[in-house]
Amino acid sequence: MAVSEKTMRPSGILRWLGGGRRGLEGYLYVIHRISGLALLMFLMMHVFFTGVRLLGEEAWSGLMEMANNPVLHFLEYLVYVAFAFHAVNGLRLIIIELAFGIGPPDEPVYPYKGSIHKQRPLMLIAMVIVGILIFAGGFDLVAMGH
Amino acid sequence: MTDQTVTFRVRRHQPGQEDAWQEYPVAVHPGMTVLDGLQQIKEQQDSSLAWRHSCRMGICGSCGMVINGQPGLACNTQVLDISDRRISLEPLSNFPVARDLVPDLEPMFDKHRSIKPFLIAGQQDGDEPLRQSPRQLTDYLQFSYCIKCGACMAACPTLASDADFLGPMPLTAAHRYNRDSRDDGFDQRKQSLGDHHSISHCHYAAECSKVCPKGVDPAKAIQYLKRDLVLDLVGLRRRPGPVPQGSPGTPRDDIPKAPEFTVKKP
Amino acid sequence: MRETKYWALNLLAGLLILVLLAQHMAVMQLDGWLEKWLADWIPPLSWPGLVERGTNLIQMVSYVLLLGLGLFHGFYGLNKILAEFIQGDQKRRIIRLGCTVMGILLFVVGTTVTVGFYLVNG
Ligand code: SF4
Ligand code: FES
Numbered sequence: 001m002a003v004s005e006k007t008m009r010p011s012g013i014l015r016w017l018g019g020g021r022r023g024l025e026g027y028l029y030v031i032h033r034i035s036g037l038a039l040l041m042f043l044m045m046h047v048f049f050t051g052v053r054l055l056g057e058e059a060w061s062g063l064m065e066m067a068n069n070p071v072l073h074f075l076e077y078l079v080y081v082a083f084a085f086h087a088v089n090g091l092r093l094i095i096i097e098l099a100f101g102i103g104p105p106d107e108p109v110y111p112y113k114g115s116i117h118k119q120r121p122l123m124l125i126a127m128v129i130v131g132i133l134i135f136a137g138g139f140d141l142v143a144m145g146h
Numbered sequence: 147m148t149d150q151t152v153t154f155r156v157r158r159h160q161p162g163q164e165d166a167w168q169e170y171p172v173a174v175h176p177g178m179t180v181l182d183g184l185q186q187i188k189e190q191q192d193s194s195l196a197w198r199h200s201c202r203m204g205i206c207g208s209c210g211m212v213i214n215g216q217p218g219l220a221c222n223t224q225v226l227d228i229s230d231r232r233i234s235l236e237p238l239s240n241f242p243v244a245r246d247l248v249p250d251l252e253p254m255f256d257k258h259r260s261i262k263p264f265l266i267a268g269q270q271d272g273d274e275p276l277r278q279s280p281r282q283l284t285d286y287l288q289f290s291y292c293i294k295c296g297a298c299m300a301a302c303p304t305l306a307s308d309a310d311f312l313g314p315m316p317l318t319a320a321h322r323y324n325r326d327s328r329d330d331g332f333d334q335r336k337q338s339l340g341d342h343h344s345i346s347h348c349h350y351a352a353e354c355s356k357v358c359p360k361g362v363d364p365a366k367a368i369q370y371l372k373r374d375l376v377l378d379l380v381g382l383r384r385r386p387g388p389v390p391q392g393s394p395g396t397p398r399d400d401i402p403k404a405p406e407f408t409v410k411k412p
Numbered sequence: 413m414r415e416t417k418y419w420a421l422n423l424l425a426g427l428l429i430l431v432l433l434a435q436h437m438a439v440m441q442l443d444g445w446l447e448k449w450l451a452d453w454i455p456p457l458s459w460p461g462l463v464e465r466g467t468n469l470i471q472m473v474s475y476v477l478l479l480g481l482g483l484f485h486g487f488y489g490l491n492k493i494l495a496e497f498i499q500g501d502q503k504r505r506i507i508r509l510g511c512t513v514m515g516i517l518l519f520v521v522g523t524t525v526t527v528g529f530y531l532v533n534g
Contacts (some may be wrong), residue, residue: 007238008324009507013497021215022303024354029303029351033493040486047479047518053466054532057459064457080441083433090426095421096350099366100375105325108361116352134238140444241477340416342504347492375416376423 025116025123032089035082042079077141084133092126149173152225153232154183156195159243168192172271173208174225180201180233181209181220186380191377204359207293208302211247212236217300238300240309254299257312261320262336285340285386288321288369289323290359293369298354312345314364317345321371329395336375345372418488425485433479439465467534474525479522487515 012131020029033146101122136137154170170191172183181199186197187190199209202221209220214233225233241249298314305311320339323329339345348368377383429506439446447453449506465471489509495504 017445022351023356025301025350025352026356029349032349033489036486036489037493040490043482043486044514047522049524051521053462054525054528059293076422077441080437083437087430089431091430093349094423097348097369097372098376099369102366102369104449105285105366105370107284107290108363112358112361112363114355114361114363115369117352118302119336129497136445137441140442304496307493309499311496336416340414341494342415344415345416346419347496374508376420379416381418 023116025119028089028123032086032093034088039079042082054123073141077137079135082136084137085100085130088126088130090124090134095122148228149175150230152183152230154187154232155232156187156247157236158195158246159195159237165316169232172225175333178214178225180211180219180235181300183225184220184235189334189370196245207292208293210249210295210297212239212240212300216295217357219295219297222304230323238296240300240305240313241265241296241301249296251294251296253309254294254313255294255336257316258294258319261312261316262318262331262335263319263323265323265326265329265394266331266334267328276328278327280396281372282386285327286322286325289318289362289364292322292362292364293360295359297357297359298362301353301357303351303353304347304349308347310341311347312344314368315336317348317371318362318364318367321374324371324374327385332378332383332385336378338373339371345375349370352406365405367370422488423483425481425488428479429478429485432474432481435474436478462529463533466526466529469530471528476523477524479526480519483515483522485486487511 010066049063052063096119101119108114151171152174155174156168156170157165158168159165166337170187172186175185179202181202183197184197184199188237188298197220199221200206201208204219204222207219212218213223213235214228215218216240220235221327223230224385232370235247237243237247238249241253244250267313292315294315296315300317302311304315305313317339320335324332324335345368348365350365350369355363358364374383418427443453444458447455454464488511491508494507494511498504498507
């Protein structure tokens with residue numbers, strides 16, 4: 001059943017942003033998708049660039065020489081940030097999507113406190129871990145110069 | 147208490163024309179709902195304004211609209227709760243618009259129909275009543291409070307990019323029947339539930355649960371639905387039954403007998 | 413129903429990637445910390461570092477596994493997102509095919525490199 005061919009008119013990708021009125025989880029949904037796409041783009045390039053090692057030490061060292069500049073180091077760091085987020089948030093999503101941490105079905109009593117409230121601590125812990133990972137990587141980049 | 151003037155900014159839509167915003171000053175008093183405000187506009191200022199409503203008490207699910215950017219029920223939202231200056235009203239997003247604030251809900255009901263939202267009876271013993279324990283009832287009761295207002299559909303980010311996504315309301319309805327101990331339709335429903343444009347597009351943005359005016363918590367239902375589908379995949383899903391058997395107990399003797407049938411069975 | 417299977421595999425792949433990629437990322441991105449803590453630390457991107465990891469059978473296998481899982485997880489996600497924006501079943505089939513072909517191609521390239529490097533330098 002393809003409804004789109006009939007009448008339904010989706011409001012488009014801008015609705016992902018929700019005009020600043022999404023809940024926290026709504027934004028995590030968007031960031032999870034974007035970081036996932038970014039990681040896939042990187043993985044595709046990564047496969048080809050690291051393939052250079054098959055050409056021997058010289059070719060590899062040449063490539064590393066070329067790659068050794070602050071801009072690329074920073075971009076690499078961004079990949080790490082995307083990974084840290086996508087990994088930890090992904091773990092949270094796997095937990096939730098198998099219906100853990102959202103509470104059992106319950107009689108709704110106003111004011112409704114549903115699954116969103118139940119999983120908030122999990123979400124916050126996940127975000128703190130992401131923060132720590134991003135900071136550790138940033139420290140590595142800036143202070144240790146790697 | 148004196149009235150306050152709140153500006154209603156309404157997004158108006160006429161078929162074949164560009165949408166336009168129109169503003170109406172409305173005298174608002176405490177306790178007044180958005181729906182009351184709309185009525186007042188229609189009576190005193192502009193009789194051409196169109197919207198849907200019926201019960202005006204959050205039961206029929208007709209008056210879903212986007213109020214200050216958030217989908218909800220006009221009859222369930224008090225004006226002064228959200229603003230004392232201006233509120234904006236738009237038709238539900240992710241739906242085609244018929245006119246002004248009237249969405250065409252047909253696509254939602256088509257999807258609803260496609261998941262077979264009714265009890266599908268399995269084998270049962272003749273005329274035996276289908277008993278259900280309180281636990282079995284709680285398993286789906288919350289999800290059966292849905293009034294099909296479409297607020298969750300308007301809030302869902304996946305529906306915004308994929309018009310064919312089943313959406314929170316139909317998925318919740320599917321789970322409501324799947325979990326009913328009297329139902330045996332899981333195997334029929336899982337065909338469309340396991341299809342494209344279904345659960346695999348939901349990553350718990352939970353926008354649906356945030357806006358649902360009835361506390362149905364569609365996002366919760368969908369995650370439990372996912373669990374059931376995964377369990378089914380690995381052969382570990384158990385039917386919500388069996389229906390508890392046992393003696394019906396001894397009826398009290400002070401209960402009067404039911405009256406005779408007025409129409410006799412042939 | 414087939415879709416549910418892919419989706420469940422996608423979750424599983426995500427979980428496995430998490431483990432494998434955590435190790436990879438730690439070696440690559442947190443090398444400053446590891447250098448501090450580990451005595452015989454070889455910089456990960458130097459040639460000796462490359463040879464050390466590339467000729468280790470377990471590491472090699474984990475790389476191939478990571479590649480396969482990563483490509484599946486990634487292209488599954490890409491396919492899902494694209495299928496939302498592009499309407500029409502015909503076009504969606506083409507996208508699905510494109511994603512599958514791309515994934516398999518990249519897997520072949522990556523595996524050739526990883527296994528080749530193992531054989532040449534090992
Ligand atoms: S689940 Fe809630 S928001 Fe969605 S249609 Fe039902 S009552 Fe409305
Ligand atoms: S008018 Fe019935 S729900 Fe609002």
